[in-house]
Amino acid sequence: MTGMAEHHTDTPDASSLLYSAGGVGDMIVNALERHGPRTAFACRGHTVTYAQVAEQISRTLQHFEAIGLRRGDAIMQLTSNRHEMFVIMAAAFIGGYVSVIPNYSGSLDDHRYMLEDSGAVLLIVDVARTARGQELARGAQHAIRLASHDAVPGLPDFWREISGYTPRPLQAWEAPDDNIRLIYTGGTTGVPKGVITESRALAFASLLHIAEQGFDISTRLLVSSPLSHGAGALVIPVLVKGGTVVVHDGFDADRTLDAIHAGDATTLFLVPTMLYALMDHPRIASINLGGLRRIIYTAAPISQRRLAQALALFGPILHQNYGQTEVPGTILSLTAEDHLHPRGDKLTSAGKPYPCVAVRLVDDAGNTLPRDGGIGELCVRAPHVTRGYWNKPEATQELLRDGWLHTGDMAYQDRDGYFHIVDRKKDMIISGGFNIYPQELENTLGSHPAVASAAVIGVPDEKWGEAVKAIVVLRAAASATAEELIAFVKERKGPVMAPKTVEFTAALPLTPLGKIDKKALRAGYWDGRGSGVV
Structure with a gap:
């Protein structure tokens, strides 16, 4: 298909099956089998078990095969938060397809560019994005199939279409180095760049989240920001440990507080503006916060004053994550314990590297700066670093130099080894x-x-x-x-x-x-x- 990588064979031989072990597809299949009767998702007033998710993925994969999709083909979704988004995405990972999920509030021009650049052959929209999907399909430069998550006149109902298939045991077909996801970032040139995500990279990032966050079978992760981006990075780690993902379609402070008070949410994923909204809510003093075990905040600058207030309000349960799409969300971590560092100056820090992640600071000449040696560009070397940008060799060359990924963020490292991001080399x-x-x-x-x-x-x-x-x-x-x-x-x-x-x-x-x-x-x-x- 247009713009896509060379396809693998549809029926892998024994050696390729052996090689495929260990990717994120196997991780998902294992989780679904291990925790079958437990609740995987709570979404839109209903719950879905691990076993039901596995059945939906199986039917989805059979449908992909029936309509002629081949490994390496891209599948694009335009939808707000719903557990079905994960089902399609997981099916892509397991089957060796490429998942493309832009921010649904993006512009028509950006969505059109991503559709063409990825070469997506299937576009699945929700009812609110029906008109956008139809416009994209009409103007597509290559053959594309359009379907809907919802019952919409004039569009195939995806879930009705797959209902006739008999579920089969799941088996992951992707290879560890398969590109299974493109997340498009903005570009300083004005053109979005698709970040290639290998199956093994996403699996490794998931293991880092599991190691750092302490998820377990009692975890109930509430996500209200788009599952297509940062919030979605925690779904697989929670499922691996047998927890439940509570999906809200957009952030609402009242609804979030209700979930906390009722014990429906033990873990929150928030950007700072959401955290502020909870802290400033007139009901916060009457909410039972005792069941809240972790608040993971990320993705934006945070006020040191507000962070200190949050610690006083919620207690030592805040965890900051610093990452980039190019190193799936896991570069630096400021743990709950780090927030209470005796030196008292770590609230401005982004933390220390995740396990198996090497970080260094370099000056304009590429020289490595010593600890407490001033401000330099933060560079990363890790097993899950992207191999580059889709169809962007020059941007890839700029990103990956001398064996390191250059983040474009300027930082210094204090005497205790904590990294502080102070500016961006680029203007993002x-x-x-x-x-x-x-x-x-x-x-x-x-x-x-x-x-x-x-x-x-x-x-x-x-x-x-x-x-x-x-x-x-x-x-x-x-x-x-x-x-x-x-x-x-x-x-x-x-x-x-x-x-x-x-x-x-x-x-x-x-x-x-x-x-x-x-x-x-x-x-x-x-x-x-x-x-x-x-």
Whole structure:
């Protein structure tokens, strides 16, 4: 299919079956068989056992085969949180297909690009994304099959279609080095990049989460941020240990507090803005927090003051995770114990490396910096580092140099060995847990007829960690309001990407080379505060 890697044979020989042992597909199959009668998911008012998930995956795989999908084909979903999303994704992992799940709130242009770049041959949408799916299918440059998670007139109902198959025992067919997932990140060039995820990489990352988080059979993990991204990284680890994943379709502070109070959630996965919402809720004082064993927070800068308040409120159960899609979510970890370090200066830290993860800091010449030796770029070497970006050899070469993955994040290591992220070598903004790349927004703003030039930066924000701010120069005799430009970006790039504020100026500061001086623009907002990310 268009854009896809060379296919493996549909019926592996004995040697390839032997080689396939040990990937994430085997990990999932083992978990489903081991914990069959237990509850795997609680979602949308009903529960699903491990055995039922296994049956749904079996039917899904039989359907993939019946409609002519081949190993290596990409399967794309556009859906909000539901346990069926995991079923399709797990079937892809087990069968050696490629799972592609963009952020469902992304723009049409981004979704179209991901569909074409991945070469996805099957697109499954939910009822809210029906129109988007139909538009994508109509404009696709290659043959694509469209189906729905829900009963929607005019679209095949995926779950009805597979209901006639008789479940069979599951067997994983993927090889450890198979690319089984593409997660698209924003790009400084304005074009998303698909991060290749090998089966063994995802399995290794899952083992790191199990080792670090202490999941067990009593774990009830509540996830309300998209399962397609960071929250989804914890699903397989919880299932391996026999726990339950409680799926909420979007974050609602009241509903989350109800789940905590009732004992339905022992573990939370949150970005800082969600944590703040719980802390500031008028009901928090009346909620029984005794059953809460772990709060995992990640994906965005967090206020040191608010983190100290969270420790006082919830107790020593907070765990910070620092990672990138290119090293599936597991580079540095600040454990619950680390939050209570006697030196008292670790709340600004991203922690220490996960087991089997090597981290170093390098200067601009590529020299390794000693501990307490200043700020350098954080580089990673680990078994689960991506082999690169899909169809992006130049970006891959830039990412992987001298045997190390270059994160683009600037950090220092303190005398106790903890890493502190202080800035980003590139201009990426992290706002409310989402990665936002300024050039994408600058290109969009530049397409407005009234805009002569624009610069986008992140500025400190108590709620979002960083807020997107656009600084705009208007064309001569042209006019536009801040509200108009915000709406303009929101329509084209989605609400997450839209600037929170717009400032108008007569000219943008330039470097001696004639480039926009982002450092000068940020200085008035960040000087004396740092711009750390966790």
